[in-house]
Amino acid sequence: MYINIGEFVEKHGTVLFVEANESQSYKEAMASPEKEKWLSAYQKEYDAQIKNKTWELVPLPPGRAALNCKIIGKIKPAYEGVEETYKERLVVIGSRQRFGLDYEETFSPVPHSESVKVVLSECAARDMDVMQFYISTAFLYADLDKEVYIKQPEGFTVPGKEHLVCLLKKSVNWLKQAPRLWYERFDKTLGRMGFQPSRADRCVYVKRTKEEISYILVHVDDAWTSSTRKQTLVDVRNSIGEEYLFKIVPPTRYIGINITM
16 A cells, blocks of 8 residues: 555644564563563663662652653664664653653754755765764663652562662653753763854864864764765764763664765
């Protein structure tokens, strides 16, 4: 069956796409034929939270509520040079957060499509060296600006401490302020590396010297780096590695744009 999406949206006003290769709960994952793959991904995500000291177990203070959380999974399809991967992430049901108590500011920028096209075009015109990478569990690196309590993740409740809740020390996915806190953290990192955000687009970082012109495009935890000076890419890679776990990926696709080098 063929559906013209344009006509559907024009008639109904909106359309929601749901991916079938997602696990929306621990129970779903454990009932799946791919149980072992999901379980391995679950454990990896939980271990990352513990290693990062994302929370500490405490009694819930009077008058406070613990937010629900869950670990959801997604299969990232294979593409050129990258194998199919099972990924899990801890998310908090942020819809129950209360303004002024659990969060305040939430805005976080993403790059304009025009900015992405301009930078990619200049990369091609100048024959720049390029590197693409993403930060693993990016939101976990940002410190929280409010006291937030969540329940222990399903499937990973600590024996003998079932009555305790998690006092978050770091940001996690789906918290209303999580994207903003991560952006502010990464912005400072890039600033220390000599990159400054463009006045036209805060997600386009530029470094200009007599010897080079370099760009870093940032879309949440995905980054595209290009430079007329090859050593700059090495410097960026080393500096990022000092602060974060990250993975280099082939620069053949960025935020939905296929790229031919």
